[in-house]
Amino acid sequence: KQWYQRRVRGLIRMTDCPAFVQVFDDNVELSKRLCSFVKDRYDEAVESHGKFHIAVSGGSLPKFLKGFSKREDIDWTKWWVYFCDERYVSNDDPDSNYGALKQVLLDDIAIPDSQILKINSGVPVEEAAKQYEEGLKERLPSMELDLALCGMG
Secondary structure (H helix, E strand, O other): OOOOOOOOOOOOOOOOOOOOOOOOOOHHHHHHHHHHHHHHHHHHHHHHHOOEEEEEOOOOHHHHHHHHHHOOOOOHHHEEEEEOOOOOOOOOOOOOHHHHHHHHOHHHOOOOHHHEOOOOOOOOHHHHHHHHHHHHHHHOOOOOOOEEEOOOO
């Protein structure tokens, strides 16, 4: 497998991003609190500008978002999904962050496919990185995410 990470300085501008650490007794509580946190950020973003731009990393993080699939208080058409630290692998590869999120959440909700930016592993890696960067610029003219969920694996 070819692993690739392209760094683009200044591509995503981070503004007013508080960092904090919380400790939970178990994974059930972690998942519940994470979903509540994401829902709060979703509500703020939709009220502010009508969309919710979220980036998600892979590893164990996607499984903690599974609780969202049962929620009826979310308009999924307002979600725009991106991936942190995505790997240059096919979307169905076990190492794909997209694949991990698709398996636990995306298959069960109604986010339009055009609002999920996936890596294109069917082209050479440099072209895939360029396409992803262009997709970000097209979908995020302000270059500001509402939320980036990054794991610690």
